[in-house]
Amino acid sequence: MLILLRAGVIGLNVALVLAEKGYGRHTTVIAEHLPGDTSINYTSPWAGANFSAISASDPNALRWDKLGYMHLLSLAAKDGKNAFVKETPSVEYWDELPSREKIDSMAAYLKDFKEIATQDLPAGVAFGIKFTTITINAPMHLLYLLRKLTQEYGVQVIRKKLPRVSSGYLSKDTKVVFNCTGNAAKELPGVQDSKCFPTRGQILLARASHVQQNIMRHGKDYETYVIPRPYSNGNVILGGFMQKNVGTPDTFGEESESILTRTTDLLPALNSNETEVLGAFAGLRPSREGGARVARENVQVGDAGRRVVVVHNYGAGGTGYQAGYGMAVEAVNTVTEEINALDIQSHL
Template identity: 60%
Template sequence: MSHSDSRASITILGGGIIGLNVALVLAERGYGPSITVIAEYLPGDTSVRYTSPWAGCNFSAISGTDTNALRWDRLGYAHLAKLATEQPRESFVRRTESIEYWDENIPHDKIKSMADYLEDFKVLPQEDLPEGAKFGVAFTTLTVNAPAHIQYLQCRLRDEYGVRFIRQKLPGLQAAFSNPTTKVVFNCTGNAARTLPGVEDPKCYPTRGQVVLTRAPNVTKNIMRHGKDYETYIIPRPFSNGNVILGGYMQKGNGDDSTYGYETEDILQRTTHLHPQLREQTFEVLSVASGLRPSREGGARVEKDEILVDGEKRSVVHNYGAGGTGFQAGYGMALDSVRCAEDLLRHVPKSELRAKL
């Protein structure tokens, strides 16, 4: 098989955190030069239709409580903790003190599962909770500078592992098989999975958030409060010269990409009320953004599927619908998707590049 033939034997559709994590898991197994990532948007872009750069983002208990979500969380925490230990500055991942409060609907099973592996985990005594909160925990979280982290992943994949990136919007899933050597396509198209011909998953919907990017170097602690009809969070952004993300909203089914002044005011009021470090000194508002989390009824879809391309059955591994948990669940979801494709990957040549690990 010539080099050019092998290049496209693995195609990943989508250049967000989900697609990049799939590429990373495959590259770490020696498949780097066989991978092509095809995406309309790539790290460095700031379209509202490209969700990953707008993320907060931290490891938190905001994710689902089903078995898959719990397992993906555990795997994701281990992956991010490794990056925070071995190359925090390069990967823009840092250990950060964290507190989470619940006003109601406390996910006890989930908290019990997370207590097994979260560093410095403890349940907070009732007297330490803010008024109206019923339960709280403290632990060491991992905060991620989302836009910088995905750029780190792309550079690492390209320069260390020989992964190829192509900026292109495909007309449908079938078009990902236009190269006859393609053995498997990973569909990591996020919000686009609802409308992409060949996928058109009616269970997909956007969940809108609005965030305020501020400069508040004295804010070092991550705090979240899960309320009845609100999510409030303060997330210091690692290695960003003191930038902090304030949020937010979880507006299910809302695909509006505008930002609103009254929401900004509400976010500033809630976060200042919640975080003592924000009250201690004035902070500068740098920008306001909205993002659309790629959500899905019943949780993320990670499974193998077959589609017809020119009358022939071809294999697709779907990996989308992570909602607001792509950065914490993405690595675990990637491990599962690659497992789904193991029989197909036997026919893909491996490279010696993985020796560089």
């Protein structure tokens, strides 16, 4: 009775939801890349990461964001230091008015939410908010999730590249496969979703221990952000870029310059002897036209045409950390019947 996933933040959150329901010992994570690895084909370690209004305004995105925020807020309060997540004051600015639905939705649940008075906005900014966000030390949070899953919940991990989704059915006991393959969903046989595309982001890792706030500016053709990296000895992530359909892992000097200029304009405190740029990196957000796909599919595998279930959960774009837990809850809910029917004892 194995349930198989992948090891980005999306797959690990599905494993967490299954483990919290008591199915940890019956869950196996199979992945080519695992926490601790870096690869352009493994997006999760490159994220900022924070909760922000960068996500879309459709009902799915609004729901997943809310579930994700509530989960991260509670994790920061209960186990923030171990999980590398922290409450952080945040300011977000828009050059053009954002959707009212989105702002109203966020206002209903974000801690300390406040709209900034028009006269207090910087030049060129049409709208701004303040709230308490959650910042996440992405590479360390992935390691935390893996450790928690394996050591506390008994989840098994196999490092392996699978040639197709159906290869996840390791035996006749495998009932459900969760397909959380990120950018690979575009090419992976059994998925081959032509709506998927990468959105490249270049970022700078800098040391700036005097910066303790998150700040973002959403422009028409740009995203500029400063995200303190929690429990990291004073590091911050400076960004960024949202380049649709660009898949290069290379980093470019002029993009680093652009990031430094824009972030220093946004947060003049960065212009200090205490700020030291440590490196430039690029990652590919797994984007999808119309938003992420969280849906079950009944398929047949093997010569005998055995009926099994694949649950797709990919296409999180720039929101895998903030929305990942919400997406995982809904992905698992699509197979409640199959999971309840498993012939196992809950280990809660």
